[in-house]
Amino acid sequence: MSQMTYKGYTARIEFDDRDDLFVGRLLGVHDIVSFHADSVGGLHHALQEAVEDYLADCAARGVEPEKPASGKIMLRIRPEVHAAAAIAAKASGKSLNQWAESVFERAARRRAGG
Template sequence: MNSMTYKGYTARIDFDDRNNLLVGRLLGIQDVIGFHADTVTELRSAFEEAVDDYLETCARIGKPPEKPASGKLMLRIPHEIHAAALVTAKAKGKSLNQWATEVLNEASHI
């Protein structure tokens, strides 16, 4: 995945072959924030402008801006997997939280 990051927000970048444009969209929030440009340099500027505009608009209307991630993650998994993960974490001398953080970090950096 091609992406850009700015002020804690990440955008997915795609190429629109039909319109010959680079297009981006912020990930991890419900609000729809998109931008586009002809070049990577212009796209970076459009991305930063979109994030800044989003933050300014939220402040102006008194709405807290959405954050891509709070740092809290609740998962519903089968109890067998939960038990196996707990045993694995303890065997490595870690809490389940520490172990899961490492596993998710490794898995998310493809």
């Protein structure tokens, strides 16, 4: 599995060996936005077209397109984990938000394979 991004929207890409196609689906939006192509170049074009179609459809319906993320996150964690994170942040010279962002970013990159 791979990922591609266009205009802040990320798509999961898989290869369908039955149909010999790359298949993609946008992540982080409730609407089903999918696309496919038989080449990598075609896949880039198909992703762009799918996102543009999604945005145009939202505009036509008068609804705000979903954003993959707002930049705000609310977590409920055990108090001892919260305290340990606050200490780790202070020890690294960062605010808890800055520290948590760097931890999330490293974890997400490892998960995405990059």
